[in-house]
Amino acid sequence: MLDQIYRKAVLTVSGQKVVEDLVRSRGWGMAQRFVAGEDAASAIRAVQDLGRDGILGNLDLLGEFVASPEAANEFAGKVLHLLDEAHAAGLTPYVSVKLSSVGQGQTVEGEDLGLSNARRIVGRAREYGGFVCLDMEDHPRVDQTLAQFRLLVGEFGHAHVGTVLQSYLYRSEADRDSLDDLRPNLRIVKGAYLEPESVAMPDKADVDASYRRLVYAHMKAGNYVNVATHDESIIEDVKLFALAHGISKDAFEFQMLYGIRRDLQQDLARQGYRVRAYIPYGRDWYPYFSRRIAETPRNAVFVLRGMLKG
Ligand SMILES: Cc1cc2nc3c(=O)[nH]c(=O)nc-3n(C[C@H](O)[C@H](O)[C@H](O)COP(=O)(O)OP(=O)(O)OC[C@H]3O[C@@H](n4cnc5c(N)ncnc54)[C@H](O)[C@@H]3O)c2cc1C
Numbered sequence: 001m002l003d004q005i006y007r008k009a010v011l012t013v014s015g016q017k018v019v020e021d022l023v024r025s026r027g028w029g030m031a032q033r034f035v036a037g038e039d040a041a042s043a044i045r046a047v048q049d050l051g052r053d054g055i056l057g058n059l060d061l062l063g064e065f066v067a068s069p070e071a072a073n074e075f076a077g078k079v080l081h082l083l084d085e086a087h088a089a090g091l092t093p094y095v096s097v098k099l100s101s102v103g104q105g106q107t108v109e110g111e112d113l114g115l116s117n118a119r120r121i122v123g124r125a126r127e128y129g130g131f132v133c134l135d136m137e138d139h140p141r142v143d144q145t146l147a148q149f150r151l152l153v154g155e156f157g158h159a160h161v162g163t164v165l166q167s168y169l170y171r172s173e174a175d176r177d178s179l180d181d182l183r184p185n186l187r188i189v190k191g192a193y194l195e196p197e198s199v200a201m202p203d204k205a206d207v208d209a210s211y212r213r214l215v216y217a218h219m220k221a222g223n224y225v226n227v228a229t230h231d232e233s234i235i236e237d238v239k240l241f242a243l244a245h246g247i248s249k250d251a252f253e254f255q256m257l258y259g260i261r262r263d264l265q266q267d268l269a270r271q272g273y274r275v276r277a278y279i280p281y282g283r284d285w286y287p288y289f290s291r292r293i294a295e296t297p298r299n300a301v302f303v304l305r306g307m308l309k310g
Helices: 002-014 017-026 040-051 069-088 113-127 139-156 172-182 204-220 232-244 262-270 286-295 297-309
Strands: 056-061 094-097 131-134 161-166 186-189 225-228 252-257 275-281
Touching (some): 040 069, 069 113, 094 113, 131 139, 172 204, 252 262
Parallel strands (some): 056 275, 094 131, 161 186, 186 225, 225 252, 252 275
16 A cells, blocks of 8 residues: 555656656656667667667657647657667567557547557558557556557557556456457556556555456467566466466566666576566656656655755
């Protein structure tokens, strides 16, 4: 319960303009613990660096809701550029995209701009044999994101596009069931947004139990699962579950965030598990950074120390 109170408090405070301005002006040095750099080249270097430890990368150009079609198209153009750059560097591109950053909710020529930009992005990734994961944002976007995911899988195939379910949402198990016919590639996370108790479980033990159920159900259905967590007890349980049910190491992967538990990432890779680090980069780091601070008080201490040092 205390960790939920802490998380809510940080997400509420970090939403205040005055706090945002202060952290934005003094926080880039600290943000670099979680963010690979400001441009695509730095992020690609981070993938290459992790590759030396047998860890794969998932590139994420930081950015969230944009208010105009021009900004959405510009953002989508940068993601396309990232795919080109990753391919040119000899990587099979794997990227994550927030649909709100490419225009979801804005209608242009009768179609949702998020969907048309996602088509361009997934289409380009497929040309390179790559993959796009549609990140999951706050709960009002879930219906539309899942509906758009369904369309994109229909057009491009489940080998090139996936999405995310958040175990803190009451609805996620039913969502998983309803997607099964797509044989979807799903990333399972606990959920990082400030959500009301009417839609999200307030108790961490329930979120963790729901997390396990989602992963196990998806594995049992024979679908590819991205087990995205730093929770060691869940990771151990998933390993045991896979062993007990004869699920091969090729049928799932562990995913963690750049800069968090690299030791654990390396251990799992050494044990022969597929491991992928989520590598954010770009100038719009503040919302991402706030969610990481909200995840553990240790990160808040790290930030406060950094700010006091100036
Ligand atoms: C690859 C990946 C992709 C994600 N994509 C999404 C998404 O699309 N939508 C979404 O809502 N959320 C996403 N998340 C975030 C996720 O929802 C959680 O907020 C986050 O992963 C923390 O939860 P946890 O599973 O690690 O478990 P927790 O129970 O929060 O933590 C488990 C352990 O890891 C440590 N830990 C957790 N976070 C941190 C941190 N930031 N710094 C240091 N230690 C930490 C904890 O202290 C604890 O010891 C993603 C997470 C990952 C790993």
